[in-house]
Amino acid sequence: MNQTSPLMQFKKREDNACPGLESVNYNHITGLWEDENEAPLISTYFTIDRAQRSDLRLRTIITESGEGIDRSERSV
Amino acid sequence: MNAQCSKPHVLLVTNKDDFAVDFLIYRLKDTSVPYFRLNSDNITDLGITYDLHDTTIKCQNFRVSLCALRSVYFRRAPTVFPESIIKNDTPFINRERRDFFEGLYLSYNRAKWINPIFATYIAERKLYQLFLAKKIGFNIPKTIVSNDPMNVNEFMKEQEASIIKPISHGLQISNEGVFSIYTSEIKDTQRFANSDELFEAPVLVQERISNYRDIRVTVVGHRIFPVEIEKEDDIEVDWRKPDIKKIYKRHKLPSELENKIYSLQKELNLIYSAVDFILTPNGEYIFLETNPAGEWVWLERELGLDISGQIIDELIG
Numbered sequence A: 001m002n003q004t005s006p007l008m009q010f011k012k013r014e015d016n017a018c019p020g021l022e023s024v025n026y027n028h029i030t031g032l033w034e035d036e037n038e039a040p041l042i043s044t045y046f047t048i049d050r051a052q053r054s055d056l057r058l059r060t061i062i063t064e065s066g067e068g069i070d071r072s073e074r075s076v
Numbered sequence B: 001m002n003a004q005c006s007k008p009h010v011l012l013v014t015n016k017d018d019f020a021v022d023f024l025i026y027r028l029k030d031t032s033v034p035y036f037r038l039n040s041d042n043i044t045d046l047g048i049t050y051d052l053h054d055t056t057i058k059c060q061n062f063r064v065s066l067c068a069l070r071s072v073y074f075r076r077a078p079t080v081f082p083e084s085i086i087k088n089d090t091p092f093i094n095r096e097r098r099d100f101f102e103g104l105y106l107s108y109n110r111a112k113w114i115n116p117i118f119a120t121y122i123a124e125r126k127l128y129q130l131f132l133a134k135k136i137g138f139n140i141p142k143t144i145v146s147n148d149p150m151n152v153n154e155f156m157k158e159q160e161a162s163i164i165k166p167i168s169h170g171l172q173i174s175n176e177g178v179f180s181i182y183t184s185e186i187k188d189t190q191r192f193a194n195s196d197e198l199f200e201a202p203v204l205v206q207e208r209i210s211n212y213r214d215i216r217v218t219v220v221g222h223r224i225f226p227v228e229i230e231k232e233d234d235i236e237v238d239w240r241k242p243d244i245k246k247i248y249k250r251h252k253l254p255s256e257l258e259n260k261i262y263s264l265q266k267e268l269n270l271i272y273s274a275v276d277f278i279l280t281p282n283g284e285y286i287f288l289e290t291n292p293a294g295e296w297v298w299l300e301r302e303l304g305l306d307i308s309g310q311i312i313d314e315l316i317g
Helices: A006-010 A041-047 A056-064 B019-031 B087-106 B117-123 B126-136 B149-157 B255-268 B297-303 B307-316
Strands: A025-027 A032-034 B010-014 B035-039 B047-050 B055-059 B062-065 B071-074 B112-114 B143-146 B162-165 B171-174 B177-180 B184-186 B203-207 B213-220 B223-231 B246-250 B272-279 B285-291
Touching (some): A032 A041, A032 B019, A041 B019, B010 B019, B019 B035, B047 B087, B087 B117, B112 B307, B117 B255, B126 B255, B126 B285, B143 B149, B213 B255, B223 B307, B246 B297
Parallel strands (some): B010 B035, B071 B112
Antiparallel strands (some): A025 A032, B047 B055, B055 B062, B143 B203, B162 B203, B171 B177, B213 B223, B213 B272, B272 B285
């Protein structure tokens, strides 16, 4: 008999990890995500400060570029 | 990349949802160096052909040849793919896809890789990191890795406090949602009551180190960007939890420690990595882990560190 890994006691749902990319397009040529006006979504990230980053799409940028991942691989 | 430029010098290997690469591309555009971003999860959108001499990539009206490739920024392993047409075939088809990409990338070994793909995989093995860190002379926490609860319990009894952390990574993406497991303290009450049954997987448990500051050192080639991280909540162990408030400051490392970091980079064949330490109240630096694909965009934005500029210099310099 085995028991479950105690590590799983610390599993936590990430509520802020919603992809939120439905309203943006990926440009295969430039390799950039673009908004409805075909402007690079990342350009907004350069021009606003942290307090203004309420847009879900930008929160996604912050989440995915932030401290939580740090690995070349991820589970699927 | 501009549509008229079909022979990139720089290849960016990642997934579609990797915004650090969006960030880097935005900076890379200023250099006019031709680049191409290859996302493994675009495998069903791109026509990719490798004939042992060249690789061509087609999508709608543009075509790319990798014959002029000079450098590669490797961010994400080719492990995230669309589901197979026949769902039950997905594990097999994904293995075919992964082996295709990895074999393809290995054949471009004359290009400069930041970092080499298999060096990244090796460097991400935490047990091996700790083994090398100890050999190089870093201070490391007392550590046990075991699936035997009796041994883990005995280890924890010898420590004032202990932490548990994933051996792999703590991110789990499933149909039920996105989950994380961060480094966490094991309270006494959580000691494992049933010592007769082996754990289904080994666990990595370490002594909890007294923490004055967390230190993250981002290394790019011969430049080093040390940052100290002050948590507002001293109870939490892992500063990477997104809901913890943090203050970031630039930090100066002792030169002896910098040299050890460069030694570790050399041992692991890495150009880039993000190395985590604890700075104790006594001024000791305790090595925790190194992250060869560690994130950096938020630190560049928080403190104005030119990490992207240094990565670009390494890619095109």
